[in-house]
Every structure is written in C-alpha cells, then in structure tokens.
Amino acid sequence: MNFPNAIFLFFVGLIAGAMNAVAGGGSFIAFPALLFTGIAPIPANASNTLSLWVGTAASSGAYRNHLKLPRRIVVPLLIMGLVGGVAGAVLLIKTPVQTFLRLIPWMMLAATLLFAFGKHLTGLFSVRITHEASGTAILGASIFELLVAIYGGYFGGGIGIMNLAMFAALGMTDIHEMNALKLILVTVINGVATATFVVTGSIVWPQALVMIAGAVLGGYTVAHFAQKLPHKLVRGIIIFTGFGMSIYFLLRAYR
Numbered sequence: 001m002n003f004p005n006a007i008f009l010f011f012v013g014l015i016a017g018a019m020n021a022v023a024g025g026g027s028f029i030a031f032p033a034l035l036f037t038g039i040a041p042i043p044a045n046a047s048n049t050l051s052l053w054v055g056t057a058a059s060s061g062a063y064r065n066h067l068k069l070p071r072r073i074v075v076p077l078l079i080m081g082l083v084g085g086v087a088g089a090v091l092l093i094k095t096p097v098q099t100f101l102r103l104i105p106w107m108m109l110a111a112t113l114l115f116a117f118g119k120h121l122t123g124l125f126s127v128r129i130t131h132e133a134s135g136t137a138i139l140g141a142s143i144f145e146l147l148v149a150i151y152g153g154y155f156g157g158g159i160g161i162m163n164l165a166m167f168a169a170l171g172m173t174d175i176h177e178m179n180a181l182k183l184i185l186v187t188v189i190n191g192v193a194t195a196t197f198v199v200t201g202s203i204v205w206p207q208a209l210v211m212i213a214g215a216v217l218g219g220y221t222v223a224h225f226a227q228k229l230p231h232k233l234v235r236g237i238i239i240f241t242g243f244g245m246s247i248y249f250l251l252r253a254y255r
Contacts, residue, residue, distance in 0.1 A: 001206045005037045009207055013214025017055035018222035019188045019241065020160055020186075020215075026052050027157035028245045030211060032252075039204055041097040046194075046202035047211070053190035055181055055215025067180035074181070076138055078188055080146040085189035088153020089196035100155055105250035107151070108161070112242025115165035115235075120193050141166075145185065152186065153193040157249075159186055175234050 012033040016026030027048055034044035041203075067074075092100075142165050152159035163182040172178050197203055 001037070001210070002218050006210050007209075009033060009037065009210045010214040013051055013055070015214075016052055016211075016220040017215030017218030019218075020052055020056050021183075021222040026055070026215070027155070027159075028181070028248060029051075030215075031157060032205075034207060034211075037207065039207065042092065043202055045063050045092065045097060045155060046197035047204045047208040049190050049197060050203055050208050051085060051185065052156070052192045052209035053194050054212045055219035056190065057187045067177060067184065069177070069181065073138055073141070074184070074216065076142040077145045077181075077185060080142045081149045081152075081185050081188040082192050084146045084149020084151075085153040085192040086196055088150040088155075089193040090153075090190075091150070092154045093196075093200055093202065096153075101249065102253045104155065104157060104199045105248075105253060108157075109246040110251065111162045112239060112246060113166040115161060115168050116239045129224035133207045149185075149189045152189040155198075156190060156193070159189065161238060161245075164238060179234075 012030055016030040018026075019029070020026040021099060021193065030052060031048045034048055035041065148159065148162045148166060160182050163185055164178055167178045167181065171197065173180075194203075203226075
C-alpha cells in the first residue's frame with residue numbers, strides 16, 4: 001500500500017463512516033475503493049467489514065440515550081444478529097462474491113422502497129415493535145432480523161437501510177430510536193462476522209487500519225450532528241442513499 005492509496009482509503013473511510021451513522025450504505029463506497037486499490041473481492045469485503053464495524057461501534061455511543069425499547073425486545077434481536085452474522089460470514093468464505101453481487105441491487109431497491117413507504121404498509125402487518133409487543137410480534141421481528149443478519153455477515157452493504165426498512169414496516173416511527181437500534185444490531189452482526197474473517201485470515205490489515213481511522217472519525221462526528229437534523233431530512237437522506245446504491249450496483253452487476 002503506497003501513500004496515495006493510504007490517503008485515498010482514509011477519506012473513503014471517513015465518508016463511509018459518516019454514511020453509516022446517518023443512513024447506512026457506507027460499504028457501497030468503501031468496498032469498491034478497496035477493489036480499486038488492487039485487493040481481491042473476498043479480502044476486500046472482509047477488510048471493509050472490519051473497518052466500518054469499528055466506525056459503527058464508535059457512532060453507536062452517540063445514540064445510546066435514544067434507545068428506550070425494553071430488553072425483552074432488544075435481546076432476541078441481538079441473539080439473531082449473532083447467529084446470522086456468523087452464518088453469513090461463513091457463507092461468504094464458501095461461495096463466490098460475484099454471484100451475490102448480482103442480487104444486491106434488487107435487495108437494496110426493495111429495502112429502500114420498504115423504508116420509504118413503510119408507514120403506509122404498517123396497517124397490513126400484524127407484527128409491531130412497540131413497548132407492549134407480544135411474544136408473537138417479537139418472534140416475527142427476530143426472524144426478520146436473522147435474515148438481515150445473514151445478509152450482513154455475507155456482504156453488509158446497505159445492512160443499515162435494511163434494518164431501518166424492517167423497523168419502519170414493523171411500526172417504529174422515531175428515526176433516532178430506529179438509528180440507535182440499527183447501530184447496535186449492525187455492530188453485533190459485523191462484529192461476529194469480523195471475528196470470523198480474522199480467524200480465517202481474510203483481513204488485509206494495512207488497508208483496513210487506515211480505513212478504520214477514517215471511519216471512526218466520520219462515524220462519531222456525524223452521529224452527533226445527525227441527531228440535530230429534522231426527521232424528514234434524515235429520512236430523505238436515507239431514501240436518496242438507498243436509491244443511489246441500488247442504481248450503482250445494478251450498473252456494476254449487469255454492465
């Protein structure tokens with residue numbers, strides 16, 4: 001890794017960490033940047049997961065006061081995040097990345113549409129994540145989270161938007177509380193995936209460490225700033241980012 005690449009990856013990490021703190025999707029610029037510097041797809045994805053995991057963990061502290069859901073709701077989601085994160089990471093190691101790259105734009109588009117129109121769909125769902133959620137509601141949310149976590153451990157690009165889409169469809173309306181829960185779950189999912197990648201020797205450490213420095217700075221700084229923004233503006237940023245990611249990967253996968 002030469003000096004220009006180091007500067008490039010630092011600033012990419014800075015922007016990606018900021019994106020993850022506000023709307024998610026930082027992997028969609030961080031992963032291609034690692035590929036651009038000559039790293040193979042699977043090591044690039046593993047290194048990207050490590051770098052943005054640290055940035056997400058840093059930004060989650062800024063939202064800790066917004067998470068008011070009881071433990072009986074949060075703990076099952078965390079357990080599913082642990083299980084799914086490991087499963088997805090193992091799946092990545094065992095299968096070609098290119099196959100999944102062709103599915104990503106469609107998954108991202110669906111997640112973005114779900115988030116954008118989630119308020120209009122909540123009446124069709126019997127599952128709700130609220131403080132009075134029933135056992136059935138918590139079970140349904142946990143199954144959703146397991147699927148999201150498997151995807152997150154496998155690739156991770158847009159996992160924040162997928163979680164936000166799920167929260168919107170399941171009845172959550174406070175964008176800052178949604179961001180708080182998203183950041184905690186993403187930290188857990190990417191954390192266990194990262195541990196799997198470290199054990200299997202999939203991390204490219206010089207590039208990963210440079211991106212970590214940028215992601216921490218971007219994630220923590222923007223997380224505090226984002227809490228002062230109006231809810232509609234934050235939602236607009238999330239939707240715009242989601243559509244942008246969908247188009248980017250659609251062009252990349254089918255060019």
